[in-house]
Amino acid sequence: MVTELADLSNSDEARVEAAKRIGLLLHAHAGKLWADEDWQMDVTDETGLILFVISIAAMKSAAISDSPTMPVPAK
DSSP: OOOOOOOOOSSHHHHHHHHHHHHHHHHTTTTGSSSOOOEEEEEOTTTOOOOEEEEEOOOOOTOOOOOSOOOOOOO
16 A cells, blocks of 8 residues: 655545546556556545545456467457
């Protein structure tokens, strides 16, 4: 778990900042997104009360195998 602090004036500002930070995390760790784990960012106030949550889930479908070549669709 990573904790970062920001002093923001209202919930709209906090939502925008959270979206920017989740975008940076996705960019920096894009390869790790496919580890079949859900990612979650909880945004809290100074008392620890959760104000909102961003959840991200990535999963491979049954059509994708772990082989280096993509399956060819049937005609």
